[in-house]
Amino acid sequence: MTVVHGPEPVARVLRDMAADVDVCVELVHAARSRSPELSRLTEEATRSHVTAMLRAADPWFTAPERTGSVDDQDFTAALLLGADRAVQGVPMTVVLRGVQAALGRAAEIVVDRCRSAGVSDRALLSVVLRLQEYGAAMERQVIHGYRAAEHESPRAPGAVRTRLLHQALVGEVPPRQEELARAGVRADAAGHYHCLVAAPVPARAVRSPHAVTVPLDGRAAGLCPRPPEADEVDPEALVVVAPAAPLPELPALYRLCVRAVDLGRQHGLHGLFDVTDFAARIALAEQSSLGTLLSRRLLGSLDPADAFHHQLALTALAFLDNGRRLDQTAAALFTHPNTVRYRLGRLRQITSTSLADGDGPLAALHWWWALTAWLESSTRR
Numbered sequence: 001m002t003v004v005h006g007p008e009p010v011a012r013v014l015r016d017m018a019a020d021v022d023v024c025v026e027l028v029h030a031a032r033s034r035s036p037e038l039s040r041l042t043e044e045a046t047r048s049h050v051t052a053m054l055r056a057a058d059p060w061f062t063a064p065e066r067t068g069s070v071d072d073q074d075f076t077a078a079l080l081l082g083a084d085r086a087v088q089g090v091p092m093t094v095v096l097r098g099v100q101a102a103l104g105r106a107a108e109i110v111v112d113r114c115r116s117a118g119v120s121d122r123a124l125l126s127v128v129l130r131l132q133e134y135g136a137a138m139e140r141q142v143i144h145g146y147r148a149a150e151h152e153s154p155r156a157p158g159a160v161r162t163r164l165l166h167q168a169l170v171g172e173v174p175p176r177q178e179e180l181a182r183a184g185v186r187a188d189a190a191g192h193y194h195c196l197v198a199a200p201v202p203a204r205a206v207r208s209p210h211a212v213t214v215p216l217d218g219r220a221a222g223l224c225p226r227p228p229e230a231d232e233v234d235p236e237a238l239v240v241v242a243p244a245a246p247l248p249e250l251p252a253l254y255r256l257c258v259r260a261v262d263l264g265r266q267h268g269l270h271g272l273f274d275v276t277d278f279a280a281r282i283a284l285a286e287q288s289s290l291g292t293l294l295s296r297r298l299l300g301s302l303d304p305a306d307a308f309h310h311q312l313a314l315t316a317l318a319f320l321d322n323g324r325r326l327d328q329t330a331a332a333l334f335t336h337p338n339t340v341r342y343r344l345g346r347l348r349q350i351t352s353t354s355l356a357d358g359d360g361p362l363a364a365l366h367w368w369w370a371l372t373a374w375l376e377s378s379t380r381r
Helices: 007-019 021-032 043-061 076-087 092-116 121-150 157-169 177-182 247-266 275-285 288-299 307-321 326-333 337-351 360-380
Strands: 194-199 212-216 219-224 238-241 271-274
Touching: 007 043, 007 092, 007 121, 021 043, 021 092, 043 076, 076 092, 076 121, 092 121, 157 177, 157 212, 157 219, 157 247, 194 247, 219 247, 238 247, 238 275, 247 275, 271 275, 275 360, 288 360, 307 326, 307 337, 307 360, 326 337
Parallel strands: 238 271
Antiparallel strands: 194 219, 194 238, 212 219
C-alpha cells in the first residue's frame, strides 16, 4: 500500500465521513448505548444533533493546515444539544458519557479510514490529536448549553410544562398528578390523560383549550383530559390522539402516536386521527419483509418500472380503501367507474389473480398489504 502525505488525503477522508449517513448512524448508536436515559430518547432526536455537529465540524477537520483556536469554531450544535438534554431532564454526566462514546467511535472510524487511504502515521497522529482537541472543546460547549438552560427561568410556566410533559411521555418515572395539575395539565374524572402527537409543528397545531402541548423530538406532544375536536386542529397538521390512560401507560402510547404520525406523514395524511386508526399500518410496518413476500406472490408479474402497472396498483389500493365500491373509488381518483373497472380487469389479467379471490377480511388485508409494499418499493427505485 502506498503511503501518502499532506493534508488533502486526510481532508478527503474527513469530508467523506461528514457526509456519510452510516457514520452518523454508528455515532448515534454509540451515544445511545451508554445509558438507559439516552436510549429512551428517540433515535431521531439523537441523530439530528449528531448530524448538525458533524456538519459544524467540517471546516475544522477538512482544513488541517488551518491555525487558530478551536474555540473560535461554530459550536452552536453542541450548545443546543446541552440545552435540549437539560430541558429533557437527562443528567449532565449521562450527556457527557454519550458525547464521549460518540467521539471515541468517531476516532476509531477516522483511524480505520485514514489507514485504508494510506495516510502516513505522522499525519494520522496529527488528525487524532486534532480530534481530541475538538472533542474537548465540544464537551465544554455542551456543558455551557446545559448550564445555560438550567438557569434560563427554570420555574417559568413554559419550562415547567416542558419538563413535566417530557417526564410523563418519555421519562422512566412519571410526575405526580398534583405537579401536572399545578402546571395546567388536567386529567379526566378517572385521573387519566389522552396523549396526543402532532406534526409538523406550527405555532398552534392544536387549539383546544384543554390540551397542553410542547415541542418534543421535532413534533408537538401533549396531554389533555379529552380529545380535541376536528375544528380545533390546524388543517395542515396531522394530529394523532391515544385513548385515555393512567400516567404509567403514557410512554408506550406516546411511542405509538409518534409511529402513527411518522407513517401518516409518509402517506400525506393530515387532520385528526385516533391512534387505533393506524393499527394495521403500524403492525404491518414492523413486518416489512413479510409484506415484500406477499407482494411477490400476488403482484410478481407487475413491473415496477412500468408507469401503467403503477397506475393499476394505485387503483387497486384505492378500490380497497373505498370499500370495494367502484363509484367511490372513481370519485377518489377523479375518473369514471368504467375506467376503474377496466384497470382492475387488466390487473387481474396481468397477475392471474383477483381482488375478489379469497374469503373474509384477511384476504383483503393481504391484498392491501401487498399493494402498499409494492408501491413503496417501486417508489424507492
